[in-house]
Amino acid sequence: MSAPAAPPAPARTPHEPQHGPHPGILAIVATGLFLAGLLVPLALSGGSAFPSPFGDTAASLAHFREHAAPTRTGGALHFAASVPLAIYAATVSARLHRLGIRAPGATIALAGGLLASAALAASGLLAWVLGQSDVLEHPGVVPALHLLAFATGGAGHVVPLGLLVAGIAVPGLLAGLLPRRLAWAGLVLAALAELSVFSLLAEALSPLLPVARFGGLAWLIAAGFLLPRTRPRTRRA
Template sequence: MTTDTSAAVSPPRRRVQGGPHLGALGIVVAALFLVGLVLGTALAGGHPYPSPFGDGADIVAYFRENPNPVRLGGAFQFGAAIPLAIYAATVSARLHQLGIRVPGPTIALAGGLLASGFLALSGLIGWTLSRAEVQGDPALVRALQFLNFGAGGVGHVVPLGLLVAGIAVPGLLARLLPRWLAWAGLVIAGIAELSTLALLVDGASYLLPVARFTALAWLIAAGFLLPRQRVRAEG
């Protein structure tokens, strides 16, 4: 007597891995960064964080007169770096899960981790600038502010562009994202890479906020639209 076990044994189903919601992570990153920026400016009497290319005496005076807003801004920047790293790891895993075997997911992961690391460093430098022990030395204050600008500006924005590009390219080629969104990501990534010019030409620093804020908005949109499963056409 034989028993037919074909009906009892079913092929294993491929489970779709969960993880944090990418859109929600993007919102958290943007919210933490913007809250720190807005609160820091409001607590400083409406005076924004000074550009390192301004008058040296005014810059030193700003840090001496506004230690708490500077410390708050640094703390929120550091806080925003953590969900950004989680976003990079999650989106890289998602792209692999969707069958993407080109360098895009790894580029996204590398860019996101670098962007997170530099943003965290910028926040820690901001915290250092808020300390009275540092503010007594104007030369040290200026040096730390330039380092803060380098880390939170070019150091953060350029790899942030790599994160966007690492998602946008496979999103376009594999049709994982709407074409308009994928192409917009490529443009934003290009602007982010061009912001490297801020290290050579002071006037090119205007590219940094353009690339930063458009990239954050793009990451939120991509986080909501990137699918969890790849739908293949039959036939």
């Protein structure tokens, strides 16, 4: 008597590519947390904005002492915003590679996004430290921490954010992955972001920071929704 035949092996289905989280949603979350880090402390402190490190030192120290909790809250929210920004950079870089981009743009986007995320995280943590009552008992260290929080959250964050935008916009333009107007707008914003490094040398150039920052975040949202998941064969050819 012969042994029963083994059941046939299940048919293999083609492996579906893993697209990861939606970059557009990640950009919205990162932008929302960043804006919350600005607006929530402003509301909690009765409209008293985060002081400039180039203003009166005594006034800045008085602000941090009076509004310690809002300062800590803003720092924590900005630290939280750095996480989806890093995931966005990794997701978009992987998608560009999957779309056949072998030029350095995808790697530049990843490097710029990770550096921008790290600078934003550092700025948030430094702001959180500025809201600690024990630290405020040592007025001599407050100006240095204040400047570091400004530098890392300003040019330290915006300049690599421009690299993230450029790393997406250049292949988006050359390979036709993004609408041309959006790609060119990204290149302009990236150039402004890189020029904002000179705000460290001339305070008059500080307006470049909010323009490049908020323009760049809005651009990342748009690119996250418009960047395709697959590349048509005709385009690849």
